[in-house]
Amino acid sequence: MTKENPMKNRICMIRAMAAALVAAGVVGPVAAGGDYTFSTLAVFNYANGASPQSPLLLDAAGNLYGTTRQGGPNAVTGYGTVFKIDATTGDLTTLARFNTGAAMYPGGPLAMDSAGNLYGATTGGGKGNGTVFKIDPTTGALTTLVEFSGSIGNAPGASPRGGVVLDTAGNLYGTTSSSGPGLSEYGTVFKIDAATGELTTLHAFGLGDQGRQPYAAVTLDSDGDIYGTTYGGWSASGTVFKIDGDSGAISYPALFNRANGATPQGAVTLDALGNIYGTTTWGGEFNGGTVFKIDAVTGLLTTLVSFDRANNGWTPYAGVTLDAAGNIYGTTLGGGLYDFGTVFKIDAATGLLTTLFSFDRKDGLSPMTEVTLDAYGNIYGTTSGGGPGNYGTVFRLSPTSAAVPEPASLAMLGLGCAAIGAVARRRS
Secondary structure, eight states: OOSSHHHHHHHHHHHHHHHHHHHHTOOOOEEETTTEEEEEEEEOOBTTBBOOOSOOEEOTTSOEEEEESBBOSOSSSOBOEEEEEOTTTOOEEEEEEOOBTTBEEEEEEEEEOTTOOEEEEEEESTTTTOEEEEEOTTTOOEEEEEEOOBTSSSSBBBOOTTOEEEOTTSOEEEEESBBOSTTOOBOEEEEEOTTTOOEEEEEEOOTTOSOBOOOSOOEEOTTSOEEEEESBOTTTTOEEEEEOTTTOOEEEEEEOOBTTBBOOOSOOEEOTTOOEEEEESBOSTTSSOEEEEEOTTTOOEEEEEEOOBTTTBBOOOSOOEEOTTOOEEEEESBOSSSSSOEEEEEOTTTOOEEEEEEOOBTTBBOOOSOOEEOTTSOEEEEESBOSTTSSOEEEEEEESSOOOOOHHHHHHHHHTTTTOOSSOOSOO
């Protein structure tokens, strides 16, 4: 990505998108906490999708991509959509509609390669246990790459809830939340080879594993190591796992015991030093979930925040996102002023949590995904419900003072087209 015109165009695109949405009556800017302004970018009405539960992918041109879990053109068999919000016009376009048994219920993050192809996963359809799909940016054609077969066949595993991520060679990685080869009934970690299209099971969670049921996307580091979370295992409270990129051996950087968190359902994020950040949906001091950090040197797990519902949110369902300064951003499913969920920020210097926005149902409720950041400090996300039709929304929180993009932020923006999905999770 060049340094001059693309960033100038990015500013113009953001302004044009905002102007178009205001003119259309979609956006209603309102004050938010922490010097941010809240705007609704899209409202779902079932015909164009319903219940978005995956993080947004931001490309280098400022376009947003995502999925809805349900909805679509058929009121009876609306099994979800893939959508795009144009950076210039603000228009929402449905790129794919899932309304047959071939693929149903998309979930988890989308990924985009350097040619603009989109990749994702569905938890249903195919052979009954979900699929991995590809959408061609030129023709719009949807191709099923893998059909999961349960415990047998060429694609063992079922229900890939975590979507897929891409490495620099174009290989796809993901998880299935249940089933697996042989007696492995608790999910898998898989790889789809870019050259051959063949699926390889990198790990199958069985009775002897400390972790079970990976619900979220995996995260890749620069060494090819794979990180993720499991919802269950270790006294049923979940784990953080690591698969060595060379040996394939699995280890567990964190074993949750409810006191330090329980049942993580989001992906982990790595900083430049290799520290691991994530959330647990339950557990912690108030049993409302936590934000945690695992030190890359010592391996110690530190609870950064315990959610208590009344003051700072409740039950974070997704992982967190880091900005170039190390500040942490995320969402909670509940809690906040109206108990319909929040967007929060944890300051890198002070460790203090600020609630940036509390949802009140009319502007959305129950965000279930990570937020996506652009180079100007704008925060993008979705709500799984609420809005005028109660089918969910796409929102933006904009800083009230203009941000100057830092070099690291520019690099992150450019990576949007280079394959890492909606949230940049690799080490720089």
